[in-house]
Amino acid sequence: IGLSTTIAGVKFPGCFMNAAGALCVTRDELLALGRSKAGAIVTKSMTMEPRHGNPEPRYYGFPGGSINSMGLPNLGYRAYADLIPELKRCGKPVIASVAGLCEDDFPTIAEAINAAQPDLIEVNLSCPNIPGKPQIGYDAEASERLLKRVRRVITVPMGVKLPPYFDPAHHDAMGKVIGRCDVDFLNLINSVGNGLVVDPEREAVVIKPKGGFGGLGGTLIKPVALANVRAFYKIFQGRIPIIGTGGIVDGVDAFEHFLCGASAVQIGTVLVEEGLEVFGRLETELAALLEKKGYRAIEDCRGKLKEL
Numbered sequence: 001i002g003l004s005t006t007i008a009g010v011k012f013p014g015c016f017m018n019a020a021g022a023l024c025v026t027r028d029e030l031l032a033l034g035r036s037k038a039g040a041i042v043t044k045s046m047t048m049e050p051r052h053g054n055p056e057p058r059y060y061g062f063p064g065g066s067i068n069s070m071g072l073p074n075l076g077y078r079a080y081a082d083l084i085p086e087l088k089r090c091g092k093p094v095i096a097s098v099a100g101l102c103e104d105d106f107p108t109i110a111e112a113i114n115a116a117q118p119d120l121i122e123v124n125l126s127c128p129n130i131p132g133k134p135q136i137g138y139d140a141e142a143s144e145r146l147l148k149r150v151r152r153v154i155t156v157p158m159g160v161k162l163p164p165y166f167d168p169a170h171h172d173a174m175g176k177v178i179g180r181c182d183v184d185f186l187n188l189i190n191s192v193g194n195g196l197v198v199d200p201e202r203e204a205v206v207i208k209p210k211g212g213f214g215g216l217g218g219t220l221i222k223p224v225a226l227a228n229v230r231a232f233y234k235i236f237q238g239r240i241p242i243i244g245t246g247g248i249v250d251g252v253d254a255f256e257h258f259l260c261g262a263s264a265v266q267i268g269t270v271l272v273e274e275g276l277e278v279f280g281r282l283e284t285e286l287a288a289l290l291e292k293k294g295y296r297a298i299e300d301c302r303g304k305l306k307e308l
């Protein structure tokens, strides 16, 4: 069973990759991803200047998932632009994740990182952890304005990392925006923003930033992730490839994302908790599952979710 896939004309040797943010901030982390069985290298979302990020503890894993308020720790876009040629020599696609602290940052960073020619650029409209900054992805007009400015300066495939939406009216509104911005792929979803995890023993929050509020990931968000993959897959009738992210812990979870319409999947919490060996486990599990079900490749099951 081949687990390779193609997104916007770019061939991925494997369908599993890290989610931006998971083990991908430093040169060593990115090169380790290059040596691992990951099907791609995805950078941490980058900003104009290097950032330490929020005070620790800022990540907490627990049975069922994780909560984080990292605060965009990254090396700054210039460092990643310098790294991209070396990362591309690892023999798998390099996805540069672009963020910013304000709207004007995005086209500036995108133009500079495009010059380094990553295989794809992923525009992150969904960071939930910048104190005082609402997620751009929840503002349709701002999203459209930003994506059009970024599209003009990017010559490689451009994708969008969106937050979860919880109302079909929002799926439709964002679908219209995406349809007008010449987007090459979608990545659904980012963490479920501003959850709160409490430690009843200590009677305290578990992360320091924002009074303990942070983005939720892991198993508990899988139904939300699947709903968003399915909603946008149906809106675009499979014509815009989707990377499914959220709640993938084993091969069956990845299969569910493919059934809902994903062409590739990203992992965050399970990668942080288990380490780079998780890629081998997930590939083994998915290949066995597809074999058992009689599918020869991912595209044979993509979008085949049955309704009752």
Ligand SMILES: C=Cc1c(C(=O)O)[nH]c(=O)[nH]c1=O
Pocket (backbone or CB within 6 Å): 021, 045, 068, 069, 070, 071, 072, 073, 099, 124, 126, 127, 128, 129, 190, 191, 215
């Ligand atoms: C880019 C910042 C993000 C962060 C962060 O750096 O706090 N955490 C997330 O769960 N998603 C993000 O998009």
